[in-house]
Amino acid sequence: MAWFRRSKASISTDAQRKDIPDGMWTKCDGCGEIIHKKQLEQQFYTCIKCNYHFRIGSKEYLQFLLDEGSFKEMDRKMKSKDPLNFKDSKSYKERIKDSIRKTELFDAVRTGSGKINGQDVVVGVMDFSFIGGSMGAVVGEKVARAIDKARKDKSPIIIVSSSGGARMMEAAYSLMQLAKTSSKLAQLSDEGVPFISILTDPTTGGVTASFAMLGDLNIAEPGALIGFAGPRVIRQTIGKDLPPGFQRSEFQLDHGFVDVVVHRKEMKETVSKILKLIWKS
Amino acid sequence: MAKTVLEFEKPIIELEKKIAEMKKYSESLDLGEEITTLEEKVNQLRKSVYEGLTRWQKVQLARHPDRPYTLDYINMMTTDFIELHGDRSFRDDKAVVGGLAFLDSEPVMIIGQQKGRDTKSNVYRNFGMMNPEGYRKALRLMKLAAKFKRPVITLIDTPGAFPGLEAEERGQAEAIARNLFEMSHLPTPIVIVIIGEGASGGALGLGVGDRVLMMENTWYSVISPESCSSILWRSWSFKEQAAEALKLTAPDLLAQGIIDRIIPEPLGGAHRNPPQAAEILKGILLEEISKLKKLKTEKLIEKRIDKFSKMGEYEE
Numbered sequence: 200m201a202w203f204r205r206s207k208a209s210i211s212t213d214a215q216r217k218d219i220p221d222g223m224w225t226k227c228d229g230c231g232e233i234i235h236k237k238q239l240e241q242q243f244y245t246c247i248k249c250n251y252h253f254r255i256g257s258k259e260y261l262q263f264l265l266d267e268g269s270f271k272e273m274d275r276k277m278k279s280k281d282p283l284n285f286k287d288s289k290s291y292k293e294r295i296k297d298s299i300r301k302t303e304l305f306d307a308v309r310t311g312s313g314k315i316n317g318q319d320v321v322v323g324v325m326d327f328s329f330i331g332g333s334m335g336a337v338v339g340e341k342v343a344r345a346i347d348k349a350r351k352d353k354s355p356i357i358i359v360s361s362s363g364g365a366r367m368m369e370a371a372y373s374l375m376q377l378a379k380t381s382s383k384l385a386q387l388s389d390e391g392v393p394f395i396s397i398l399t400d401p402t403t404g405g406v407t408a409s410f411a412m413l414g415d416l417n418i419a420e421p422g423a424l425i426g427f428a429g430p431r432v433i434r435q436t437i438g439k440d441l442p443p444g445f446q447r448s449e450f451q452l453d454h455g456f457v458d459v460v461v462h463r464k465e466m467k468e469t470v471s472k473i474l475k476l477i478w479k480s
Numbered sequence: 481m482a483k484t485v486l487e488f489e490k491p492i493i494e495l496e497k498k499i500a501e502m503k504k505y506s507e508s509l510d511l512g513e514e515i516t517t518l519e520e521k522v523n524q525l526r527k528s529v530y531e532g533l534t535r536w537q538k539v540q541l542a543r544h545p546d547r548p549y550t551l552d553y554i555n556m557m558t559t560d561f562i563e564l565h566g567d568r569s570f571r572d573d574k575a576v577v578g579g580l581a582f583l584d585s586e587p588v589m590i591i592g593q594q595k596g597r598d599t600k601s602n603v604y605r606n607f608g609m610m611n612p613e614g615y616r617k618a619l620r621l622m623k624l625a626a627k628f629k630r631p632v633i634t635l636i637d638t639p640g641a642f643p644g645l646e647a648e649e650r651g652q653a654e655a656i657a658r659n660l661f662e663m664s665h666l667p668t669p670i671v672i673v674i675i676g677e678g679a680s681g682g683a684l685g686l687g688v689g690d691r692v693l694m695m696e697n698t699w700y701s702v703i704s705p706e707s708c709s710s711i712l713w714r715s716w717s718f719k720e721q722a723a724e725a726l727k728l729t730a731p732d733l734l735a736q737g738i739i740d741r742i743i744p745e746p747l748g749g750a751h752r753n754p755p756q757a758a759e760i761l762k763g764i765l766l767e768e769i770s771k772l773k774k775l776k777t778e779k780l781i782e783k784r785i786d787k788f789s790k791m792g793e794y795e796e
Binding site for chain 2: 274276277278279280282283285286287288335336337339340343365366367369370371372373374375376377378379381382383384385386388389404405407408409410411412413425426427428432433436437441445446454455456
């Protein structure tokens with residue numbers, strides 16, 4: 200039946216499926232456990248039974264990561280201009296408008312400054328719910344400016360990624376955001392300021408192939424899908440099913456691309472500890 | 481003579497054949513006048529066809545199987561080329577070639593993706609789709625160039641980075657990201673040339689430099705028109721529309737401020753006259769390199785990072 204099975208997966212349908220659940224009870228996508236909303240919140244949106252990490256937005260992540268009330272947002276209202284006047288089955292302008300209305304965000308990342316256990320940091324947190332967390336000129340520019348701020352203030356920067364990759368509707372402009380963010384990180388690195396990359400489910404495509412993989416430390420949440428090509432494309436290429444756990448955080452750790460896998464409820468303390476180890480004298 | 485003929489090339493090729501035949505007979509017969517008329521006609525036809533090409537037709541030209549590839553340009557433009565192999569870690573990726581050579585009297589490091597001409601060589605070259613070790617090999621060669629103060633030229637021609645299982649295991653994303661990071665502050669001039677297809681991160685992984693040039697009949701974007709069609713239209717058959725929407729041709733990218741310069745090709749495309757295409761490219765490369773060499777390294781890097789930092793449009 201057509202509405203049970205889509206022949207082609209899309210970024211946006213995935214987002215809806217795993218977004219923060221409405222209603223009081225939620226079924227865990229990992230083990231099927233029925234979890235109460237309050238309990239889910241207390242558990243940092245992870246399953247108490249199987250540790251499944253639900254996809255959450257920047258609002259929740261900033262609460263978990265930063266000291267209460269310390270977040271000062273930058274460039275909050277930066278918006279896409281649709282420079283190519285892009286249109287597929289729907290116009291890009293419409294998509295942007297709908298996403299802004301639906302998510303109450305202006306694009307797929309929020310950036311700013313804050314504190315982690317009193318330590319000044321610059322942060323960026325991506326929102327997968329905004330057009331699949333895709334990176335166009337707004338995400339690229341906001342991340343670049345956050346890196347510039349970290350360099351100027353000599354503050355460590357932490358970026359939490361969740362993204363399907365570069366945003367197709369901005370075509371070559373999107374692709375160039377990979378170069379933009381990576382070159383800003385090179386400048387930051389030359390100044391000796393730390394960058395901690397936190398990879399959450401899912402981080403793929405152009406975001407993985409740029410800033411998300413370039414942390415001085417790469418930290419992943421358990422079970423997050425992290426890769427360059429999506430599993431569907433790889434399956435088509437090799438004509439075989441993929442092994443269990445392929446491209447998950449633990450796989451990336453085993454293959455040497457992630458330093459450490461950390462449960463969301465321990466993320467703040469872990470980042471704080473690392474900063475003391477590498478940054479505070 | 482072209483081996484593969486695209487649909488829109490047909491009428492031109494046919495006329496050219498006719499002229500060639502007439503010239504053969506003109507020794508015994510006086511056909512001078514008719515030949516001149518036909519030559520005028522074919523010139524007009526060429527102009528009208530190539531000036532009116534759609535974006536999708538340009539994509540087809542960029543993929544023309546008779547187009548010169550990286551090694552063809554290296555052979556036609558340089559002397560004393562010595563190919564350098566391997567990433568010193570895993571293996572030698574045959575989808576990318578690189579090495580030292582003289583461009584006239586200028587010693588350079590030249591690196592580029594390499595496609596094959598037939599099934600066997602395409603399998604050997606993996607259709608110009610690089611694996612992580614390819615990006616790492618390229619980076620090793622670029623660092624070598626920087627160490628000995630040699631400019632780097634990269635020639636881009638790839639349908640994308642290889643989306644395979646082993647590529648993921650060996651960190652395709654990390655390899656590309658690392659190249660973007662390192663290329664952005666590599667202390668030597670880098671000139672990038674799109675010579676065919678520039679698909680996505682797989683192309684950009686060799687694409688960060690001081691000057692980004694595109695040959696006239698090439699494309700460069702975040703995704704191929706076919707894949708874009710399959711994702712956004714949920715069907716493979718909207719590739720023409722996708723190519724239009726992506727605005728992926730050389731004039732498009734020049735207008736977007738993403739490339740610096742278009743390199744003209746012989747009329748009809750580089751495949752119609754490869755030596756001439758190589759000659760034009762070589763002249764422009766020498767000119768660009770001599771300008772870049774005048775800049776102090778610090779200034780060069782600062783300008784390079786600024787250039788990419790300015791790309792993209794947004795509203796505040």
